[in-house]
Amino acid sequence: MTYSIFSVPNKIIHGDGAMDFLSTLDGDRAVIVTGGNSMKRGGFLDDAKAFLEKAGLEVEIIDGVEPDPSLKTCLAGGKKMEEFGPQWIIALGGGSAMDAAKLMWVFYEHPGYDFQKLANFDNPPLGDKAKMICIPSTSGTASEITAFSVITDTEAEIKYPLVHPDFVPYAALLDAKIPATMPPRITAQTGMDVMTHAVEAYVSTNADDYTDPLAIRAIRLVFGYLKKAFDKGDDMEARVKMHDASTLAGMAFSNCSLGIVHSMAHKIGGIFHLTHGEANAIMLPYVIDYNRKETNRYDELEKILGIDDIAEEIRKLNASVGLTASIQEGQNTVIKEEDFLAHLDVMAENAFKDACTLTNPRQTSPEDIKKIYECAYYGKKVDF
Template sequence: MAYSTFSIPKQVIHGNNALEFLSTLEGKRASIVTGGHSMKRFGFLDEAKTQLEKAGMEVQIIDGVEPDPSITTCKAGGAKMAEFQPDWIIALGGGSPMDAAKVMWVYYEHPGYDFMELVRFNFPPLRTKAKLICIPSTSGTASEITAFSVITDTDNHIKYPLVSPQIVPDVAILDDRIPAKMPPLITAQTGMDVMTHAIEAYVSTAADDYTDPLALHAIQLVFEYLETAVKEPTNMVARQKMHDASTMAGMAFSNCSLGIVHSMAHKIGGEFHLTHGEANALMLPYIIQFNKKATSKYARLEGILGIDNLEHAIWNLNARIGLTKTIQEGTNTVIKEKDFLAVLDRMSERAEADACTLTNPRKPSVEDIKNIYKAAYYGKDVNF
């Protein structure tokens, strides 16, 4: 039996006002990578900058990272860092700026590196110039804790999951105040991303005694606290529990990978810009139906949770937090039938080839994936 590894950031700083940790860093310069305007609007960007300045650092702001960050954005950010020469890279925001910062880091330390080598998981050595801190604004992607980054080829409409222990952040800072600013829809979408991470990690073919407890507890926390976090945005207990669940699920899946929920969500997200967490929420119950024929771990999970049917429990949770049961009835991203069918073959082929497919508990064919997509679009049970 081959040996396994378990990698997480060297430090996880968590709790109220955890941003203050930035004032303890040593270095001359820091680059903050962030997305749109929410971190600035809520004062967290300025607070992070102030804490870094207390540490005696000059601060560069690289903002405007788009949802589903592109290869172009990552290369441009790396070039800006190469001019500034930071000792620390600080990613502040949702999964997009954190994922982008990881790849900007590559292009800062290794300008001109072939992106397709990253797709093949051939990463160059990092930390020759800078270290990375990730500060999540959402309780969802867990990029602050993982060896993963998802980057989009906008020309070809492909999302690439990149994986390497080189891009596990050096420090994760979990400040409960930040996700408390998320609106209900984003709380729901990112919360179901946590659920999907945890369930896929639990049934992964690479799961082990280190990842299972983290995945299991994250699942329990999401079932218990997500609806409250969506409906009571200022409930700090629910916010803290969801933030912790996100990180624990990330610790699990970063070390045992995921499955075809993510493979399929990556591809439909790349085609239609369907929010990743919502794509996961839509696909997850149908893929549980598909996978149940290959593993007993869903039944074990149902026993632990005290429920009869996991996929029905997830559909019920989705309904309570404002997410639909099918792709066709989606209201947050409308995908017309003719558009869906036009790219179905391409999505299915690309999903089958996605890296996350390798650890799915049941090996799917391209035709299987196509039929699961159709089941999720039209709301049909997966019984093949």
């Protein structure tokens, strides 16, 4: 019998004022890794810096992390950390900032480490020089709670899902005031990322009695509160519930992994920059229809939730928050048919090789994944 490990951050600080925790840290230096200007405009970057300085830490800011964090950005950030020498790495922002901070941490503690070793899960130990704290600005990726980081090699046009047990942060700080600033479109995309995490965790071949309750609760919360958060951004009850759902789903999938929805989203996102949450939202119903031919886990989930067809309910939820039923219809990222077809074989092959494919409930192939991509692009029924 093979044993399993259930791992979450040492501390999860949640609720109004969670960022105050930064003022309790010991050390000399801290670096804040963040993305664009949203954290600065909202005052959250200044707040984080002020709390760290209150603790007596010198603070350096590494900003400008792009939406799909690149290997180049992470190498540069690791070099800056090496020069500054922080004891704390504070990731403030969406999944991109948190994912980038994790890889920067590797290059800080192990300068010159071969990225391809990480891509093949040959992981060096972390924590000798610094600890990480994550403060998510979106209710979606759950990178604040997970052992995952998704990094794009822009030259190869491939998104790599990295998995390292030491990526699980020392602490996650969850304050719903921060994601309450998200506009509706991003609320929808990140919210459906949560749904995909939870559903894929529930049907994962590594799911167990520790991960199932977390996945189920996250699914209930998304069905109950995503539309409310989308319709009324200042509905703080909805924002808190979606932030909780994101973290709960993250606790589940970080410990049992995911499936081919994520494999496929990683690869189409790496080439076409289709937003990860939107790619998941579109493809999730198609993959459910494909997978359920070899698992009864969706049937179990429908009984628990009191619904007839979870794929159909997800399609309805997508439509209610402005997400299209097919890739071809996409308005936020337009992918021309000729471009899609030109990259289809490579995407399918690379998705099949993705780490998330290993725990998909139906054994698959590049040929099947290609067919699912086609169904999701054209809006055709999956019947194979």
